Amino acid sequence: MEQPIHEELAGFISPTEEVSRRMFVVTSLTAGFALAVQPVQAQTQITTDTNGLVAGEVKIAVKDGEIPAYRAMPAKGKNFPVALVVQEIFGVHEHIKDICRRFAKAGYLAIAPEMYARQGDVSKLQMNQIMPIVAKVPDEQVMSDLDAAVAWAKKNGGNTAKLGITGFCWGGRIVWLYAAHNPGLKAGVAWYGRLVPPPPDRANPLQPKHPVELVKDLKAPVLGLYGGKDTGIPLDTVEQMRKAIKDAGKPSEIIVYPEAQHGFHADYRPSYKKDDAQDGWAKLLAWFKKNGAA
Numbered sequence: 001m002e003q004p005i006h007e008e009l010a011g012f013i014s015p016t017e018e019v020s021r022r023m024f025v026v027t028s029l030t031a032g033f034a035l036a037v038q039p040v041q042a043q044t045q046i047t048t049d050t051n052g053l054v055a056g057e058v059k060i061a062v063k064d065g066e067i068p069a070y071r072a073m074p075a076k077g078k079n080f081p082v083a084l085v086v087q088e089i090f091g092v093h094e095h096i097k098d099i100c101r102r103f104a105k106a107g108y109l110a111i112a113p114e115m116y117a118r119q120g121d122v123s124k125l126q127m128n129q130i131m132p133i134v135a136k137v138p139d140e141q142v143m144s145d146l147d148a149a150v151a152w153a154k155k156n157g158g159n160t161a162k163l164g165i166t167g168f169c170w171g172g173r174i175v176w177l178y179a180a181h182n183p184g185l186k187a188g189v190a191w192y193g194r195l196v197p198p199p200p201d202r203a204n205p206l207q208p209k210h211p212v213e214l215v216k217d218l219k220a221p222v223l224g225l226y227g228g229k230d231t232g233i234p235l236d237t238v239e240q241m242r243k244a245i246k247d248a249g250k251p252s253e254i255i256v257y258p259e260a261q262h263g264f265h266a267d268y269r270p271s272y273k274k275d276d277a278q279d280g281w282a283k284l285l286a287w288f289k290k291n292g293a294a
Helices: 007-012 094-105 127-134 139-155 170-181 235-248 274-290
Strands: 053-062 065-074 080-086 109-113 158-168 187-191 222-227 253-257
Touching (some): 053 094, 053 109, 053 139, 065 094, 065 139, 080 094, 080 139, 139 158, 139 170, 158 170, 170 222, 222 235, 235 253, 253 274
Parallel strands (some): 080 109, 080 158, 158 187, 187 222
Antiparallel strands (some): 053 065
C-alpha cells in the first residue's frame, strides 16, 4: 500500500526549521510531474487535451512583483465563469494543469497560481525537503495571491461574478480559508485538506487560523470531500467540522467516501479511487452550478 503523503503535516513544522537560508524564486512552472510523486501511475493517469482550448503559462501581477500561473479556457467565447485551482503540496505540476484543462472543457476559465513562488521551487525536491518550504508560506500571502489571480481573470476573459474555487490536500485547507476571505466567492469545493489546528507546540504563526475556527466567517458555501481511510485527516476532525457547520447554520456540506484514502482524486498516484474521484468531480460541477459559479 502507498505510504500516505500528508500535506497537512506542513502545518506542524515551525517556519524556523528551514532546509536552508537561501530564498528560492519560482519564475516559471515546472514541466511534467513533481519529483516527489514519481514514478506516476501511468495506467490511471488522466491526460486532458488542449483541443478547443487556450492553455498555458501566464504571469500574474501581485503586490511585490509577479508569479507564474497555469491558465486554461475555451478558445471561443467570452465571460467564462472562473475556477481558481489551488495546488497540492507539490506545486503547480502536471496534475493541477490537467485539472485546469478539465475545467476549461466544461466552459470555465481556470487558473492555478504557483503559491510557493517566493519561498521555493518544490518540483525537484523530495517530501522531507518540501515540507519546511511550505511551512514558510503565509496564509495572508496566499489569500492576496488568489485575489490577484481573480483580478487577472477578470481582465482576461473571465466573469468573476461567477467565481468558484477548488483545492487538493494543501489546497483543500486553502479553499475553506478563501471562502472566509472573499465576499465575492460563490462556491468552493475542498478535497481532503486539513481542518483543525495542530497541537500548540507545533503551531505556525504564518498559519494562524484553520477551517474549523473560521466556519462563522464563511462567505460562500463549501463542499468538503474526504476519505474515510485517510490517515492524515482523521475522521473525528472531519466530524468536528461537520458539527461546526451545523452549529453555525452555514449552507456548507461534508461528504465522506468510506473506502477512500488521502489523495483519492489524484489519478497519477496509487491512492486514486476512480469511482469516488468521478463522483466527487460530478458533485463539484453540480455544486458550482447550484451556487452561481457556472
